[in-house]
Amino acid sequence: xxxxxxxxxxxxxxxxxxxxxxxxxxxxxxxxxxxxxxxxxxxxxxxxxxxxxxxxxxxxxxxxxxxxxxxxxxxxxxxxxxxxxxxxxxxxxxxxxxxxxxxxxxxxxxxxxxxxxxxxxxxxxxxxxxxxxxxxxxxxxxxxxxxxxxxxxxxxxxxxxxxxxxxxxxxxxxxxxxxxxxxxxxxxxxxxxxxxxxxxxxxxxxxxxxxxxxxxxxxxxxxxxxxxxxxxxxxxxxxxxxxxxxxxxxxxxxxxxxxxxxxxxxxxxxxxxxxxxxxx
Amino acid sequence: xxxxxxxxxxxxxxxxxxxxxxxxxxxxxxxxxxxxxxxxxxxxxxxxxxxxxxxxxxxxxxxxxxxxxxxxxxxxxxxxxxxxxxxxxxxxxxxxxxxxxxxxxxxxxxxxxxxxxxxxxxxxxxxxxxxxxxxxxxxxxxxxxxxxxxxxxxxxxxxxxxxxxxxxxxxxxxxxxxxxxxxxxxxxxxxxxxxxxxxxxxxxxxxxxxxxxxxxxxxxxxxxxxxxxxxxxxxxxxxxxxxxxxxxxxxxxxxxxxxxxxxxxxxxxxxxxxxxxxxxxxxxxxxxxxxxxxxxxxxxxxxxxxxxxxxxxxxxxxxxxxxxxxxxxxxxxxxxxx
Numbered sequence: 060x061x062x063x064x065x066x067x068x069x070x071x072x073x074x075x076x077x078x079x080x081x082x083x084x085x086x087x088x089x090x091x092x093x094x095x096x097x098x099x100x101x102x103x104x105x106x107x108x109x110x111x112x113x114x115x116x117x118x119x120x121x122x123x124x125x126x127x128x129x130x131x132x133x134x135x136x137x138x139x140x141x142x143x144x145x146x147x148x149x150x151x152x153x154x155x156x157x158x159x160x161x162x163x164x165x166x167x168x169x170x171x172x173x174x175x176x177x178x179x180x181x182x183x184x185x186x187x188x189x190x191x192x193x194x195x196x197x198x199x200x201x202x203x204x205x206x207x208x209x210x211x212x213x214x215x216x217x218x219x220x221x222x223x224x225x226x227x228x229x230x231x232x233x234x235x236x237x238x239x240x241x242x243x244x245x246x247x248x249x250x251x252x253x254x255x256x257x258x259x260x261x262x263x264x265x266x267x268x269x270x271x272x273x274x275x276x277x278x279x280x281x282x283x284x285x286x287x288x289x290x291x292x293x294x295x296x297x298x299x300x301x302x303x304x305x306x307x308x309x310x311x312x313x314x315x316x317x318x319x320x321x322x323x324x325x326x327x328x329x330x331x332x333x334x335x336x337x338x339x
Numbered sequence: 340x341x342x343x344x345x346x347x348x349x350x351x352x353x354x355x356x357x358x359x360x361x362x363x364x365x366x367x368x369x370x371x372x373x374x375x376x377x378x379x380x381x382x383x384x385x386x387x388x389x390x391x392x393x394x395x396x397x398x399x400x401x402x403x404x405x406x407x408x409x410x411x412x413x414x415x416x417x418x419x420x421x422x423x424x425x426x427x428x429x430x431x432x433x434x435x436x437x438x439x440x441x442x443x444x445x446x447x448x449x450x451x452x453x454x455x456x457x458x459x460x461x462x463x464x465x466x467x468x469x470x471x472x473x474x475x476x477x478x479x480x481x482x483x484x485x486x487x488x489x490x491x492x493x494x495x496x497x498x499x500x501x502x503x504x505x506x507x508x509x510x511x512x513x514x515x516x517x518x519x520x521x522x523x524x525x526x527x528x529x530x531x532x533x534x535x536x537x538x539x540x541x542x543x544x545x546x547x548x549x550x551x552x553x554x555x556x557x558x559x560x561x562x563x564x565x566x567x568x569x570x571x572x573x574x575x576x577x578x579x580x581x582x583x584x585x586x587x588x589x590x591x592x593x594x595x596x597x598x599x600x601x602x603x604x605x606x607x608x609x610x611x612x613x614x615x616x617x618x619x620x621x622x623x624x625x626x627x628x629x630x631x632x633x634x635x636x637x638x639x640x641x642x643x644x645x646x647x648x649x650x651x652x653x654x655x656x657x658x659x660x661x662x663x664x665x666x667x668x669x670x671x672x673x674x675x676x677x
Contacts, residue, residue: 224596
């Protein structure tokens with residue numbers, strides 16, 4: 060959320076830079092930032108129903124977004140709204156435009172939310188768990204749609220998710236986060252085949268997809284610490300089976316064990332040796 | 340499958356919700372039959388609107404049963420009276436999906452757990468305390484959890500509390516309604532392991548309601564796939580998962596993205612493209628899946644398929660299962676025919 064400076068409550072960016080298309084969004088004035096939001100960076104959220112205003116028709120809401128970005132006339136904006144609904148493959152977009160959000164199914168509502176995010180022709184689409192609330196068959200359709208839109212519009216997608224399957228389906232690269240830190244960064248195949256951070260590895264193993272029935276599922280003891288309760292040193296060390304004294308003492312920097320790979324772990328060599336015993 | 344004395348036996352269960360005077364009632368569950376043996380886990384799988392949660396609610400007496408019969412331990416409980424329901428609650432329990440709304444935030448964990456014991460009897464204070472402590476240990480919560488409020492705990496820990504509450508009266512059947520879908524992956528694994536361990540310790544039967552086929556495969560002995568309130572496929576968990584027969588089961592399995600980028604890419608290209616429409620068919624006797632089915636023929640839109648037994652012992656409600664099964668020995672090929 061900090062990327063487009065929509066942090067909730069008292070949240071504030073206290074350091075770092077967010078360079079988007081040559082500009083640092085972290086210190087851009089609010090007025091210019093508003094031009095970036097929506098028109099250059101689009102956002103779709105986990106709950107499509109919540110992100111739509113229940114009191115207004117879908118077409119009206121979309122037309123409003125269109126007019127904000129393009130300053131089109133009312134009529135032209137409506138036509139563009141219907142156009143957008145068609146581009147996300149909603150059957151009978153004219154009819155959908157006249158509907159209220161509660162008359163739509165979850166999958167349709169998410170398509171409407173995607174259509175609205177596309178209103179400003181963004182270069183980057185931030186999708187925050189876009190399919191978590193949807194049925195699997197609908198999820199497959201939405202992922203297909205995102206892939207198609209990306210291909211046609213040359214748009215970048217930043218997908219936020221906890222589902223390894225969704226990552227495998229849509230992404231080229233992945234950044235694994237734990238307790239406020241990047242712990243690993245890699246292209247998809249090496250990440251899944253040979254994770255170099257104990258957290259990535261444990262999380263992949265605990266996916267019931269990878270489990271063979273009958274055995275106990277591999278699991279990570281404890282829970283993710285809340286902000287403010289992050290441990291000294293490596294944030295993951297209390298739950299890590301590779302942890303040593305060195306992990307507790309000082310913050311762990313990101314290392315580059317291989318080309319285009321980063322891991323925040325000083326024991327990634329040991330992990331490397333362990334891989335074969337894990338993958339059947 | 341036909342255990343001599345099933346713990347739970349559901350026959351022809353039909354549930355309808357009234358939608359006002361002008362519209363016909365909504366049939367959420369339509370002629371569903373299955374049974375559940377002691378210490379068995381049966382999973383109800385399906386998308387939203389499939390009726391899986393409604394079946395669980397009907398068993399607990401929380402949904403209006405229009406037709407059919409529910410037997411628990413041989414006793415007919417379909418329309419059990421309030422008093423009998425309260426007695427049954429010792430044997431029949433539920434764990435809800437959302438551990439945030441299912442626990443009373445103003446009561447400590449100890450109060451939440453002990454009120455179950457005090458509901459019908461007046462056990463001594465020591466006895467209550469001992470049983471609460473023992474249960475906390477069983478579900479892997481620290482002993483000091485007793486004095487704390489739900490707000491103090493994470494989602495996974497709360498779900499452990501909800502499980503502990505369900506087990507306080509040592510029930511025989513626990514209905515788990517998506518117990519892990521609100522949890523993180525690593526915590527989900529903890530809770531699934533816990534459920535499995537408790538099943539052995541307490542000799543429990545589970546009716547496991549879920550939309551996640553991977554979770555179901557891990558935990559269930561048998562899987563029932565539901566669509567629009569009807570059983571589409573019913574059989575041994577491994578068989579249904581590895582050798583699905585019904586086109587809907589296959590579509591459901593194909594839609595789940597697997598955590599393997601290369602494999603997922605191959606699956607994507609062969610994946611069956613389902614139609615957008617999720618509307619029930621117009622003909623009252625049609626197969627409910629007909630509007631989305633890639634193998635639909637005229638017969639499907641006018642006649643309701645019966646639940647047939649396949650050679651491998653699974654039950655399938657599809658007019659064309661024989662052709663589909665023989666023409667597609669590998670499940671992947673089915674998607675490619677589209």
